[in-house]
Amino acid sequence: MNELEAAKARATAAYNAAADYFDHPVSSFWHRFGRRTVERLELRRGETVLDVCCGSGGSALPAGEAVGPEGKVIAVDLAERLVALGEAKARERRLSNIEFKTGDMLALGYPDASFDLVVCVFGIFFVPDMVAATRELWRMVRPGGRLAITTWGPELFEPANGAFWEAVRAERPDLLKTFNPWERISTPEGLRDMLNQAGVGNPQIVAEDGEHPLSSPADWWLIAMGSGYRGTLAQLDPPTLDRVRERNLAGLGQSEAIAVNVVYSVARK
Template sequence: MSKDLQSFDTRNTYSVASSDYAVAAEEFWGFISDDTVARLDLRPGMRALDFCCGPGPMTVRMAERVGPTGHVEGVDILDEMLGITQRRVRERGLDQVTLRHGDIDALPPGGERFDVVNCSLGIYFAEDMVRTLAAFWSYVRPGGTLAITTIGRRLFEPVLPVFFEACRSERPGMGTYLPWVRTEDPDVVRALLDAAGVTGAEVTAADTPLPLGSPEAWWPIVHGSGLRRLETELGPEAEERVRKTCEEWIAEHRVDRINVGTVRAIAVKP
C-alpha cells in the first residue's frame, strides 16, 4: 500500500462521517446510483452483490429492481454503514437483502454466483486494486455484469481548491491527499481492469453539475464525504474559519453548482 493511502484513515473517516455520509448519499451522490442502475440490466429474480455498500443507496435500488424473487447482498467493512443500510431495507420491507461485514482486501473466491456485481466509490480504498478487481470478477457468473464507479477529475470544482488553500493556511504543510485520485483517470481504470483479467470493459468519464443551493450547502458536502478527514484534523476553531472562508468565496463568486466527475466501467463476463 502506498504511503499516501496509508495517510488516509478510511475506517475512522467514514465511521465518524457515517450518518452525514448517509444523508449525502441521497442528497448529493444519489445520481451516481441512479445512473448505474439505469445502465444495468437488472430484472426480477436476479442475484446482485454490492461491494463497499456504505449506507446502501445502490443496495436499495438494486433490491427494488430484482424484486422479492431476487436477492441482493451488501458488503461493507464498517458496522456503522451496515447498520444504516439495515434500517433502510427494513423500512422499505426489502426482505431480499442480506448484509455482511467484509474487507475488499481479503475476499474469498467468488464462485461466479451473481448476475450483477457492483462497487461504487470504493475500489480506490483497496491496497492492491488489481487483486481486488480480480476478486470482484470471480463473483460474476458467465453472462453477468461487473460495474465499477470511481470519482473522476475536477471533483467539487471550483470550490475544492479554495477549501484546500484555506485548510493549508490554517495548518501549513497539511496533507490533502484523497484516495480517489488513484483512479480519476479513465486510462488508469482501464489498465487496472485489464491487469485483473476483466475483459471487454467499457470505461467512460463524465462531468455532472451538482446544484449548490446556497453557500451554506458546501459544508454538508464536506461532512458527508472523504473531506471529513481534513475537517477533523483542523479542530473546531480552525474548522469554523475554513467554513466561513469557503462560504464567503462561494457568495462572492456566485457559485451555484459544483462539478462531480465520475469514471464508470461496465464489463459483461463471457
C-alpha cells in the same frame, strides 16, 4: 500497520464520522449515481448481486428493487454506521432481499463465480492496490455475469474542493493532500487500463460530466461533513475547524454548483 490496513482504518474512521451527514439532502448525489449505475446494468429478477463499498445503500437499494424477492443483494461496507443507515432504509422499504453487513471487500470469503453481478460505486480507489482489488471482485463474478465499477471523473467538487484544501493549508499544512487516489482512474483511458491490468477485458466505459447544485455555500460544508473530507476535519480542534470553514466558504464565494463528473464501467465475464 501496513499500507492496506492504514488505508482501511482511514476510510472506516472517515465514513463512520461522516455518517451523521452522509444522507443529508444536499448530498443526494450518492444515491443519484448509485441508481444510475444500477439502471445501466438492466438487472433481471432473480439475479444475485454483491455491492461492495455500499455506503448507506445508494446502489444496493435500487438493485434490491430490480432483482425482486426472487433475487438477493449482499451489501458490504467497512463503516458500520453507514451499514446501519442502509439496513434502516431497507426495512423502511420492506426490501427483505438485501443483507447489509460490515466487512472488507478483500476478505469476504465467497467462492469463485458466486454472483451474477458485482458492483463497486465510488470505492475501488480506497484500496492502495486497485488492480488486486478489482481482480478479487472479478473472481466472484459468474460466467456471463457483470462487474460494474463507477468512479469519480476529473475536477471532482470543484471549485469547492480547491477552496477546501487551501483553507486546510492555511491552518494545518500537515494535513494537506496533494493527490486523490481516484485521479489515476478518473478518465476512461485510466479506468480501462486498470481494469485490463486486473484481467477484466472489453469493459464498456462511459464518462458523464455533470454539476451538483448548491443553494448556498453552506451546502458545500454539509457535503464535506458527510463525505471523506470528514476524515481531515475530524483532526481539527473546534477553533481551527471554525476557521477552516470560514476560509473554505469565503473561497467558494457565490458558486451555485460543484463539478460531479463520473466514469461508469461495465464488463461481462
